[in-house]
Amino acid sequence: MKIPIEKLIPKYENHLYAVAFGICRNRCDAEDVVQEVFLKYYTGEKDFESEEHIRAWLLRVTVNLARDKVKSFWNRNKVEWEGYMDSVPFENPQDRDLFEAVMGLPEKYRIVLHLFYYEDYSVQEIARILKKKENTVKSCLYRGRGLLKARLKEEWGND
């Protein structure tokens, strides 16, 4: 099965953008990545088993392309997220604190935390998407949470 691109884009563009931004920490790069993901979907011949399969594929390709983007020569050391933060309409200061804390984490923790807390994937599913061992994902999640707790203190719960 394949969802028409006209329906796919409105449904997933902000999700993919959030994932890509979490890795690139740069608006333009994140948007370029999302565009490339949709182009791969649109021009590719891959047949999917279900919408869940499509969603996982979109997220995996987004993560891979965003990582490539960050590693490329022109993007090394280019970080823009602090300035971008001022343009995001956060509801309250705690949200801004969380955003800042997440963006300050190492990339491997940002990716896992985002897939867990925003995309609602389980550890097992994240391991499958990222092609990593479950224990590695668990470890990233544990350490990432610990770093957020240390930074945000009581703003970040114990659940």
Add this chain to the structure above:
Amino acid sequence: MTNRDFYHRTFSKLQTSRDYLAEVKGMKEKRKARLPKAAVAAIIAVAASVGTSGLCYAADVGNIQRQVQLWVRGDQTDAVMDFNSTDGTYTVSYQNTDGTTTEISGGGVQINADGTETPISQEDALDDLNMPEVVTNDDGTYSLYYEGQSMDITNLFDDSGYCYVEMKDADSGKTIYVTAGKDGSVATGENRYQIPEKDFSTTGK
């Protein structure tokens, strides 16, 4: 409020404003139209053999429907091509081994050296379809397919996202020099590798 709700509330404020639909559709046409001529020359023998073996008939005004054979991930596959000579667009459909049908649309205009645009010919469209293909696999690796050949190119990319590999044209036995991008772009040359942003562009810049 749970941590998950907190996280959702925060990151749901990240919104993109790009018109991806228009950009993606536009880029697909540009990629089809920006294949370097060297690439066409490199595989013209393949296209010619495909063309003479096909059955041609007029299906509609301006449209020609034709049976062709395409290389699909290393397998030669029977397909039906519907080509519109007025605007250079085409649709190709073929049946997969699991019984499902794949349909590919493409074509459009070719940008000439003087900047003018002309609809591509049916032979150009066949060349286009039989170009080497970069496929992103489920596990994030990349494969390059050309005719019956396939190659894992995951670890061959440079920092710019391109890799350079030699492949053989099955009919002529000649070497073709393939430049493959992680973004799916491909350019080939008969005598040397095509250099991104020098010999060809995938961004329209």
